[in-house]
Amino acid sequence: xxxxxxxxxxxxxxxxxxxxxxxxxxxxxxxxxxxxxxxxxxxxxxxxxxxxxxxxxxxxxxxxxxxxxxxxxxxxxxxxxxxxxxxxxxxxxxxxxxxxxxxxxxxxxxxxxxxxxxxxxxxxxxxxxxxxxxxxxxxxxxxxxxxxxxxxxxxxxxxxxxxxxxxxxxxxxxxxxxxxxxxxxxxxxxxxxxxxxxxxxxxxxxxx
Amino acid sequence: xxxxxxxxxxxxxxxxxxxxxxxxxxxxxxxxxxxxxxxxxxxxxxxxxxxxxxxxxxxxxxxxxxxxxxxxxxxxxxxxxxxxxxxxxxxxxxxxxxxxxxxxxxxxxxxxxxxxxxxxxxxxxxxxxxxxxxxxxxxxxxxxxxxxxxxxxxxxxxxxxxxxxxxxxxxxxxxxxxxxxxxxxxxxxxxxxxxxxxxxxxxxxxxx
Amino acid sequence: xxxxxxxxxxxxxxxxxxxxxxxxxxxxxxxxxxxxxxxxxxxxxxxxxxxxxxxxxxxxxxxxxxxxxxxxxxxxxxxxxxxxxxxxxxxxxxxxxxxxxxxxxxxxxxxxxxxxxxxxxxxxxxxxxxxxxxxxxxxxxxxxxxxxxxxxxxxxxxxxxxxxxxxxxxxxxxxxxxxxxxxxxxxxxxxxxxxxxxxxxxxxxxxx
Numbered sequence: 001x002x003x004x005x006x007x008x009x010x011x012x013x014x015x016x017x018x019x020x021x022x023x024x025x026x027x028x029x030x031x032x033x034x035x036x037x038x039x040x041x042x043x044x045x046x047x048x049x050x051x052x053x054x055x056x057x058x059x060x061x062x063x064x065x066x067x068x069x070x071x072x073x074x075x076x077x078x079x080x081x082x083x084x085x086x087x088x089x090x091x092x093x094x095x096x097x098x099x100x101x102x103x104x105x106x107x108x109x110x111x112x113x114x115x116x117x118x119x120x121x122x123x124x125x126x127x128x129x130x131x132x133x134x135x136x137x138x139x140x141x142x143x144x145x146x147x148x149x150x151x152x153x154x155x156x157x158x159x160x161x162x163x164x165x166x167x168x169x170x171x172x173x174x175x176x177x178x179x180x181x182x183x184x185x186x187x188x189x190x191x192x193x194x195x196x197x198x199x200x201x202x203x204x205x206x207x208x
Numbered sequence: 209x210x211x212x213x214x215x216x217x218x219x220x221x222x223x224x225x226x227x228x229x230x231x232x233x234x235x236x237x238x239x240x241x242x243x244x245x246x247x248x249x250x251x252x253x254x255x256x257x258x259x260x261x262x263x264x265x266x267x268x269x270x271x272x273x274x275x276x277x278x279x280x281x282x283x284x285x286x287x288x289x290x291x292x293x294x295x296x297x298x299x300x301x302x303x304x305x306x307x308x309x310x311x312x313x314x315x316x317x318x319x320x321x322x323x324x325x326x327x328x329x330x331x332x333x334x335x336x337x338x339x340x341x342x343x344x345x346x347x348x349x350x351x352x353x354x355x356x357x358x359x360x361x362x363x364x365x366x367x368x369x370x371x372x373x374x375x376x377x378x379x380x381x382x383x384x385x386x387x388x389x390x391x392x393x394x395x396x397x398x399x400x401x402x403x404x405x406x407x408x409x410x411x412x413x414x415x416x
Numbered sequence: 417x418x419x420x421x422x423x424x425x426x427x428x429x430x431x432x433x434x435x436x437x438x439x440x441x442x443x444x445x446x447x448x449x450x451x452x453x454x455x456x457x458x459x460x461x462x463x464x465x466x467x468x469x470x471x472x473x474x475x476x477x478x479x480x481x482x483x484x485x486x487x488x489x490x491x492x493x494x495x496x497x498x499x500x501x502x503x504x505x506x507x508x509x510x511x512x513x514x515x516x517x518x519x520x521x522x523x524x525x526x527x528x529x530x531x532x533x534x535x536x537x538x539x540x541x542x543x544x545x546x547x548x549x550x551x552x553x554x555x556x557x558x559x560x561x562x563x564x565x566x567x568x569x570x571x572x573x574x575x576x577x578x579x580x581x582x583x584x585x586x587x588x589x590x591x592x593x594x595x596x597x598x599x600x601x602x603x604x605x606x607x608x609x610x611x612x613x614x615x616x617x618x619x620x621x622x623x624x
Binding site (some may be wrong): 001098101114116118119120132134136137138150153154155168170172186188190196202203 | 427428430431434456461464500512529532547564566582583584601602617618
Binding site for chain 2 (some may be wrong): 186
């Protein structure tokens with residue numbers, strides 16, 4: 001029986017709780033609470049999970065952590081802070097996701113229901129792959145990236161760390177995307193994207 | 209053993225029959241027939257279901273109804289007419305859909321295979337959510353809306369009544385869409401849409 | 417116990433192997449090897465499957481073949497060559513796909529996990545329907561077509577032979593697409609496409 005702790009108490013935390021609690025229960029595991037600035041976020045929804053305190057006050061123990069904050073920068077910063085203090089993050093792969101046996105999945109990565117990881121793909125630590133999104137064959141996704149829903153990273157795509165993909169963004173085969181880029185909803189990325197670039201439209205062009 | 213009646217005999221009725229008949233059968237339930245102007249629509253496909261007469265001639269009894277017409281205006285008008293005469297519509301949630309326990313689903317709403325309703329979302333009565341489409345966390349969809357396939361309503365989106373979304377349309381977080389709007393296939397809605405507006409393209413602009 | 421042979425040893429062959437090997441195993445069936453110019457493609461991945469020789473040297477026997485090359489032209493040419501020599505191709509429908517009982521599926525057609533075939537749809541021989549892609553009601557897809565991920569062919573769409581659809585391409589209801597056309601990723605096809613046309617953008621226009 002393993003107790004898991006959610007990092008964050010917002011909308012993604014509520015989704016994570018629902019996606020994974022039934023599955024954890026199959027092995028007697030559960031979420032025991034969440035860390036956030038205050039306990040108000042979940043209290044507003046009838047407090048399905050107890051508030052355990054602020055993230056910065058948390059002393060990690062042997063209870064695995066689950067990142068439940070969508071923003072890649074926050075994922076990376078909070079993840080590093082908790083890992084530095086000895087915390088470790090659980091890999092959470094939903095049983096309605098499809099994960100290749102030949103895919104490498106980093107610690108703390110999350111695959112939502114109906115997410116997909118193809119053969120020889122790599123998903124970095126603390127990456128979040130949401131519903132109907134795919135990491136294609138031979139593609140790699142860096143640490144702390146967030147793929148919103150219906151994102152398609154096709155074959156051989158190389159994504160750096162802390163990249164955000166909006167709903168329905170897609171990247172053509174083999175294209176590389178630099179660290180900290182942000183790809184707008186519905187964008188179709190057809191050529192390399194430099195670090196920190198904000199891209200949008202079809203074909204994707206640079207907004208900033 | 210409950211007998212259900214489909215409203216409409218076209219393509220959506222054929223899909224609904226296939227999506228839900230096996231699932232209804234698990235509790236001994238079934239579709240017993242459909243209502244439409246004539247019995248020709250299904251007869252052309254070998255009549256998988258008997259024709260029970262015209263919609264306007266139907267006197268509702270205790271048999272639940274299932275709306276199988278895609279157009280939001282027709283859904284609303286026929287739904288109201290049948291409800292006014294005492295009819296009630298079944299909630300049909302496919303067992304390959306993923307529905308949050310924290311989602312509110314109105315009477316007569318339909319979730320197709322691979323449809324998704326997130327935490328704290330609200331889907332209005334008689335709304336149709338097709339394959340691979342999502343109602344995001346804290347989002348609300350009004351009565352009689354129709355989401356075609358692969359539509360993504362992201363977090364906190366607010367959709368009025370009788371809105372139609374074409375294939376792959378998506379709406380950015382928190383954006384509001386007025387009653388009776390129509391959102392074209394592949395459109396990316398980035399700001400509020402007034403009632404009755406017809407929107408298309410990426411980012412979506414007004415066609416009429 | 418039936419032995420299947422994959423045609424091609426690249427990324428799609430690796431995906432096909434993983435998608436279908438567990439399912440074939442349920443009836444004691446398996447993939448026994450693959451045909452390709454050399455045995456290097458899979459060897460680079462630890463050779464999950466033995467190389468059986470070059471495609472052009474293969475003398476088909478009673479072992480069913482499975483096409484694992486994405487390009488529609490190659491699918492058609494190699495498929496014809498092997499069929500002419502007496503080979504036959506297996507229909508492979510993943511158990512996480514949803515296939516209408518009223519859909520017609522040609523020999524050698526492949527439906528990936530989370531693919532969808534609606535009522536009264538027709539999918540031609542050797543067509544490939546990838547993850548999250550849909551063949552809509554009353555739609556038809558010709559021989560050797562390839563739908564990448566998240567493609568939506570809506571109701572009544574008519575697609576010729578050897579058409580390629582990039583990731584997330586979609587086609588409006590009833591639109592016809594000629595033989596050998598190529599539809600770019602993210603394109604929204606709103607009117608008829610002539611044979612051999614290369615289309616892209618939203619709404620789709622002709623590139624060549």
